[in-house]
Amino acid sequence: MGNNEGKDKGRLGRRTFLGGLAWGGAGAWAQTAPPLAERLPAARSRSGGADMPYGQPSPHEAAVQRTVSEVAGFPVWRTPLQHQRGIITASGLHFAVHHNGVPDLSQEDVTLRLHGLVERPLRFDLEHLMRYPMVSRVHFLECAGNSAANALSPTALDETLGEIAGEVSCSEWTGVPLKYLLHETGLKPGARWVVAEGADAGSHSRSLPLQALLQDGMVALFQNGERLRPSQGYPMRLFMPGWEGNVNVKWLHRLEVTDSPAHTKDESGLYTQVLADGRIERFAFHMEVKSVITHPSGRQVLSGPHGQHEIAGLAWSGRGRIARVDVSVDGGRSWVAARLHGPVLDRAFTHFTLPWNWTGRKAVLMSRATDEHGHTQPLRSEWKRRYAMHSFNHYNAVQAWRVRADGRVENVYA
Amino acid sequence: MGNNEGKDKGRLGRRTFLGGLAWGGAGAWAQTAPPLAERLPAARSRSGGADMPYGQPSPHEAAVQRTVSEVAGFPVWRTPLQHQRGIITASGLHFAVHHNGVPDLSQEDVTLRLHGLVERPLRFDLEHLMRYPMVSRVHFLECAGNSAANALSPTALDETLGEIAGEVSCSEWTGVPLKYLLHETGLKPGARWVVAEGADAGSHSRSLPLQALLQDGMVALFQNGERLRPSQGYPMRLFMPGWEGNVNVKWLHRLEVTDSPAHTKDESGLYTQVLADGRIERFAFHMEVKSVITHPSGRQVLSGPHGQHEIAGLAWSGRGRIARVDVSVDGGRSWVAARLHGPVLDRAFTHFTLPWNWTGRKAVLMSRATDEHGHTQPLRSEWKRRYAMHSFNHYNAVQAWRVRADGRVENVYA
Numbered sequence: 154m155g156n157n158e159g160k161d162k163g164r165l166g167r168r169t170f171l172g173g174l175a176w177g178g179a180g181a182w183a184q185t186a187p188p189l190a191e192r193l194p195a196a197r198s199r200s201g202g203a204d205m206p207y208g209q210p211s212p213h214e215a216a217v218q219r220t221v222s223e224v225a226g227f228p229v230w231r232t233p234l235q236h237q238r239g240i241i242t243a244s245g246l247h248f249a250v251h252h253n254g255v256p257d258l259s260q261e262d263v264t265l266r267l268h269g270l271v272e273r274p275l276r277f278d279l280e281h282l283m284r285y286p287m288v289s290r291v292h293f294l295e296c297a298g299n300s301a302a303n304a305l306s307p308t309a310l311d312e313t314l315g316e317i318a319g320e321v322s323c324s325e326w327t328g329v330p331l332k333y334l335l336h337e338t339g340l341k342p343g344a345r346w347v348v349a350e351g352a353d354a355g356s357h358s359r360s361l362p363l364q365a366l367l368q369d370g371m372v373a374l375f376q377n378g379e380r381l382r383p384s385q386g387y388p389m390r391l392f393m394p395g396w397e398g399n400v401n402v403k404w405l406h407r408l409e410v411t412d413s414p415a416h417t418k419d420e421s422g423l424y425t426q427v428l429a430d431g432r433i434e435r436f437a438f439h440m441e442v443k444s445v446i447t448h449p450s451g452r453q454v455l456s457g458p459h460g461q462h463e464i465a466g467l468a469w470s471g472r473g474r475i476a477r478v479d480v481s482v483d484g485g486r487s488w489v490a491a492r493l494h495g496p497v498l499d500r501a502f503t504h505f506t507l508p509w510n511w512t513g514r515k516a517v518l519m520s521r522a523t524d525e526h527g528h529t530q531p532l533r534s535e536w537k538r539r540y541a542m543h544s545f546n547h548y549n550a551v552q553a554w555r556v557r558a559d560g561r562v563e564n565v566y567a
Numbered sequence: 568m569g570n571n572e573g574k575d576k577g578r579l580g581r582r583t584f585l586g587g588l589a590w591g592g593a594g595a596w597a598q599t600a601p602p603l604a605e606r607l608p609a610a611r612s613r614s615g616g617a618d619m620p621y622g623q624p625s626p627h628e629a630a631v632q633r634t635v636s637e638v639a640g641f642p643v644w645r646t647p648l649q650h651q652r653g654i655i656t657a658s659g660l661h662f663a664v665h666h667n668g669v670p671d672l673s674q675e676d677v678t679l680r681l682h683g684l685v686e687r688p689l690r691f692d693l694e695h696l697m698r699y700p701m702v703s704r705v706h707f708l709e710c711a712g713n714s715a716a717n718a719l720s721p722t723a724l725d726e727t728l729g730e731i732a733g734e735v736s737c738s739e740w741t742g743v744p745l746k747y748l749l750h751e752t753g754l755k756p757g758a759r760w761v762v763a764e765g766a767d768a769g770s771h772s773r774s775l776p777l778q779a780l781l782q783d784g785m786v787a788l789f790q791n792g793e794r795l796r797p798s799q800g801y802p803m804r805l806f807m808p809g810w811e812g813n814v815n816v817k818w819l820h821r822l823e824v825t826d827s828p829a830h831t832k833d834e835s836g837l838y839t840q841v842l843a844d845g846r847i848e849r850f851a852f853h854m855e856v857k858s859v860i861t862h863p864s865g866r867q868v869l870s871g872p873h874g875q876h877e878i879a880g881l882a883w884s885g886r887g888r889i890a891r892v893d894v895s896v897d898g899g900r901s902w903v904a905a906r907l908h909g910p911v912l913d914r915a916f917t918h919f920t921l922p923w924n925w926t927g928r929k930a931v932l933m934s935r936a937t938d939e940h941g942h943t944q945p946l947r948s949e950w951k952r953r954y955a956m957h958s959f960n961h962y963n964a965v966q967a968w969r970v971r972a973d974g975r976v977e978n979v980y981a
Contacts, residue, residue, distance in 0.1 A: 184690045196676065196818070200768045201668025204644055204798045206632035207624070208659040211801045213673045214794050218620035230618055236793065238741040239703035241655060243793040245622040254615025259627045262610065276598045280870055286877045289653035289908060289918055327652040354614045377791065379650065379657040380628050384618045387625045404610070456694055463700045494703060496910050504703055 210245075219246055220316055224298070225423070227252045230384070231319030234467065235450045240291065240502035242322035244377045248398075249384040250296050250320065252419075253355035256404055260388045263352055265334070265372065269410035272339025279388055282329055282372065289327040289375075290394065291501045293469045295440045296320035297397035297424050301545035303533070303552070309564040314450040317564060318552065321443075321469070323502035324376045326392050331370035331408075335363070340410065348415045349391045352406040359400045359424075360414035361393065361438070369394055372405065395471030395500040396438040397547070399424055427541040442530055443549040444468035444478055444505070444522035455560035459513030464491070467502045470524035475503040477523045482509055484517035484553070484567050485532070491520070516556045517567055533566050624659075633660055634730055638712070639837070641666045644798070645733030648881065649864045654705065654916040656736035658791045662812075663798040664710050664734065666833075667769035670818055674802045677766055679748070679786065683824035686753025693802055696743055696786065703741040703789075704808065705915045707883045709854045710734035711811035711838050715959035717947070717966070723978040728864040731978060732966065735857075735883070737916035738790045740806050745784035745822075749777070754824065762829045763805045766820040773814045773838075774828035775807065775852070783808055786819065809885030809914040810852040811961070813838055841955040856944055857963040858882035858892055858919070858936035869974035873927030878905070881916045884938035889917040891937045896923055898931035898967070898981050899946070905934070930970045931981055947980050 210217070219230040230249045232242055260279045268274035299320035302310050310317065335347075340363070347366055350358040361370070373392040374381060381387045386403030393400055399419065414420070414436065426434040446466040449455055455462065464482075468475045474497055479488040491505040505520070523529040531539075536550040553567035624631070633644040644663045646656055674693045682688035713734035716724050724731065749761075754777070761780055764772040775784070787806040788795060795801045800817030807814055813833065828834070828850065840848040860880040863869055869876065878896075882889045888911055893902040905919040919934070937943045945953075950964040967981035 184692075185688065196670030196672050196766050197768055197770060201665065201670040204635075204642065204663055204665060204669055206635070206644075208633075208661065208663075208796050208798055210621070210793060211795075211797050213801070217793065219622075221618075221620070228618065230620075238701060238789040239739045239792050241739045241792045243658065243791050246793060247622065249618055249622075251615065251618060255618055256610030256615040258610050274599065278598075284870065284876060286920065286922065287652060287879065291910075325653045325655045352610050354611055356611060375652040377657050378653050378655045379624060379631065379660060381625075382622050383625050384622055387627070456698065462698060465701065496705075496912065498910065506700065508700065 217246070219248070220319070224301070229296070229320060231315050232322045233313070233315035234319050234321075234445065234447050235314040235453065237447060237467070238465070240323050240467070240504055241377065242324060244324065244379070244382060247322040247324060247376075247385060248296065248320045250398065251384070252357055253353040255383050256353050257383070258352060258388060258404060263388050263404065263406050265389065265405060266407045267334060267338045267410070270341040270344040270412065271410050272341060275334075275338050277334065282374065282389070285329040285333050287327055287329055287374070288371065289325055291323065291325045291498050292392070292394040293321055293323040293500065293502050294398055294401060295469070297399060297440075297546040300548040303550070304536070304545040304548040305543070309566045311452065311563055313452045314445060314447060317451060318445055320398070323469070325378065326371065326373045327375035328371040328373035328389070328392060331372060332367045334372065335367060335410070338410075343412045344410045346411045346414050348409040348411055348417070349400070349402040349405060350407040350409070351386070351402045352404040357399070357402060357419055358415070358417040359402060359420050360411070360417065361400055363410065365393065393438070395440060397424065397440055400438060424546065426544045426546045428544075429539060429541055431541070437547060440471035441547060441549040442468075442470035442472070442475075442522050442524040442528045444520040444530065445552050446480070446518055446520050446554060449518070449556065449562045450554055451562055451564045453562045455511060455556065455562070458560075459511050462509050462511055464507045464509045464518060466505050466520050468505055468520070468522035469500070469502050470522070470528065471500060472528060473525045474499050475522055476525045478505040479521045480507045481519045482516050485519055488521065511556065513558065515558055517553055517565060518556065519551050519553045519567060521551050631660070633662070634733070638715070643710070643734060645729050646736045647727065647729035648733050648735075648859065648861050649728040649867065651861060651881070652879070654737050654881070654918055655791065656738060658738065658793070658796060661736040661738060661790070661799060662710065662734045664812065665798065666771055667767040669797050670767050671797070672766060672802060672818060677802050677818065677820050679803065679819060680821045681748060681752045681824070684755040684758040684826065685824050686755060689748075689752050691748065696788065696803070699743040699747050701741055701743055701788070702785065703739055705737065705739045705912050706806070706808040707735055707737040707914065707916050708812055708815060709883070711813060711854075711960040714962040717964070718950070718959040718962040719957070723980045725866065725977055727866045728859060728861060731865060732859055734812070737883070739792065740785065740787045741789035742785040742787035742803070742806060745786060746781045748786065749781060749824070752824070757826045758824045760825045760828050762823040762825055762831070763814070763816040763819060764821040764823070765800075765816045766818040771813070771816060771833055772829070772831040773816060773834050774825070774831065775814055777824065779807065807852070809854060811838065811854055814852060838960065840958045840960045842958070843953060843955055845955070851961060854885035855961060855963040856882075856884035856886070856889075856936050856938040856942045858934040858944065859966050860894070860932055860934050860968060863932070863970065863976045864968055865976055865978045867976045869925060869970065869976070872974075873925050876923050876925055878921045878923045878932060880919050880934050882919055882934070882936035883914070883916050884936070884942065885914060886938055886940055886942060888913050888939045889936055890939045892919040893935045894921045895933045896930050899933055902935065925970065927972065929972055931967055931979060932970065933965050933967045933981060935965050
């Protein structure tokens with residue numbers, strides 16, 4: 154903080170805010186302000202423009218977009234996490250994977266039908282769903298296949314964080330707890346599973362255990378305070394906190410209560426994993442503990458030849474709260490506990506930071522999260538030992554970034 | 568929940584979820600699903616449309632917009648709170664008050680200059696500001712003049728909640744704590760105030776006490792995970808949690824450290840309040856404890872002739888956390904504690920709910936919030952006794968809604 158901290162130096166000193174590491178050299182970033190010849194922004198000389206009924210980002214931030222690529226024949230839109238600060242993802246930047254495009258549905262087009270092993274099959278329209286009690290929760294949502302390239306590619310691809318691991322986002326979701334609807338239909342003996350189906354062209358459908366839906370399931374109607382967007386399932390989607398993205402069925406229109414899973418094409422095909430010993434991992438719903446350093450991250454360039462930086466990142470676990478995040482700046486030889494910023498919420502992004510004095514030499518940055526149940530991220534080599542060569546779902550290994558001497562940051566396996 | 572709750576009736580019963588009030592009659596909302604002749608959404612018969620790099624709300628929700636009106640010669644854009652569920656306001660719907668329009672500024676157009684009673688005047692450009700440690704916090708932001716019509720109009724206007732009290736919103740704000748920048752400049756003895764100035768055509772400027780800025784002030788760069796939007800001050804704004812909106816200077820480009828307030832036009836004019844005894848209330852920064860019932864609210868119509876509803880609303884206080892919200896359905900004769908939904912955060916919206924069995928007769932709904940310091944909302948009559956007839960800033964009286972026998976909801980003074 155330079156030599157000019159003034160009388161409050163003690164209170165605002167290193168130990169309080171910087172976790173025991175030095176915060177120095179910051180003064181080099183600011184320029185001495187010229188006392189007289191300050192150039193004022195031209196904007197001050199004319200009245201500003203009009204606002205609009207629904208606000209949009211600055212045109213100067215137009216490059217901050219989701220990136221898209223085709224995977225297995227369908228588009229995957231990824232959140233540019235390297236631009237995100239804070240735990241909430243802007244709704245316009247939320248990741249999306251569409252197997253059959255985005256259907257154009259109005260609120261009147263869709264009703265939610267509950268049937269199967271129930272006393273009384275029921276159909277709920279949106280107007281009446283809106284009268285049920287609602288809950289709001291901040292939760293991440295992650296595609297089972299997030300970070301697939303890191304799992305599959307023999308060499309680390311030189312991509313941005315969003316391109317590598319941007320199939321995860323975090324929002325405040327609001328909707329009707331499914332328990333109200335399921336109990337209203339009256340569950341018959343033998344009811345154990347629920348098959349959820351979307352109103353998209355491919356009838357995307359997944360089987361979920363009934364007890365878990367009774368405990369945590371929600372018919373989500375709102376995201377970040379407003380109605381769901383079309384690419385997130387408008388007018389409604391299933392939401393299961395911490396579970397892989399594709400079971401959170403979008404454009405939800407049907408829940409069938411059954412005694413066993415339906416083994417739909419979507420769960421017997423794409424969303425199973427082959428283990429190294431040849432066994433198949435099915436219905437592995439939870440997304441495991443994971444973290445990424447967002448700043449600095451792939452293809453960014455550190456400004457200045459060296460000096461003080463703040464390492465910042467996001468951590469999450471499909472099984473609960475984040476308990477700690479350790480950070481290494483030497484490729485895993487030594488680790489330091491990062492600071493977790495509140496609120497630390499259940500199955501939500503948690504923001505972590507650690508100050509770092511870059512000496513201008515090569516460095517390898519890594520983060521390793523641990524959740525409240527003691528689950529810790531594996532190294533890539535450990536993850537690869539568990540799964541077969543061609544498996545890629547549920548990849549949660551430690552992400553490493555190499556900082557080159559010229560400040561360029563690259564994806565690396567470590 | 569009807570007669571078909573099944574074996575889990577005890578666990579999902581009234582007391583656990585409904586705060587002691589009955590939840591019944593819900594079965595009347597759903598229709599029995601025809602077993603065979605279900606009409607499927609037409610969307611299922613064709614492939615869906617393409618997604619886009621930056622997502623937008625459904626065209627079917629185009630009516631959910633901010634509303635604008637001219638007040639004292641400048642436009643006021645209000646959040647349609649009657650459509651909001653959850654504590655986060657969609658960034659596109661965040662309220663905004665512009666005294667001089669929205670300047671078109673790029674990141675390169677603006678630097679932040681710190682000068683005045685400092686050892687070393689400094690200028691920070693955005694690239695280097697981004698290297699400082701950042702914090703993220705969920706906070707409400709409220710215009711000092713929010714709910715002015717309720718304060719001034721002799722009769723209650725028949726408007727929506729957003730039109731009445733929509734100059735308040737809640738976001739996750741991320742930025743650099745001002746203490747780092749102020750201490751880097753080196754504060755001189757005698758430094759007591761800071762004058763913050765925006766780069767808009769009118770050079771909007773306010774004086775703030777230095778100590779408060781050192782404790783809580785932030786140069787906000789991000790809102791809900793992405794960079795600030797133009798109408799929220801892109802590329803940067805001052806943010807002071809819990810303080811009236813206009814001191815959170817947008818398009819911030821200058822902070823002058825002084826020994827006393829500057830008495831700028833913006834603080835000596837609009838943002839003072841005349842008390843009933845003729846004294847002037849100046850530099851009353853904190854927004855006081857307040858709440859509104861969002862569902863049901865003004866100009867909504869209850870669906871169905873009678874039955875079970877969930878009263879839902881938002882509460883906030885510029886002085887800390889919400890401790891309780893009491894709700895009345897009989898115009899204030901009796902009150903029941905509503906359920907507060909977590910997370911209950913410091914100086915943020917808090918979501919509250921209470922089940923209500925509407926009998927189909929006239930009713931008057933009110934909510935009264937109390938914060939952790941024991942501050943409670945006044946009734947309108949109490950608020951009016953404190954301030955002069957023409958005062959309207961910092962209006963935080965209890966909002967009442969009359970439900971007519973036909974289900975129509977109206978703003979009313981009670």
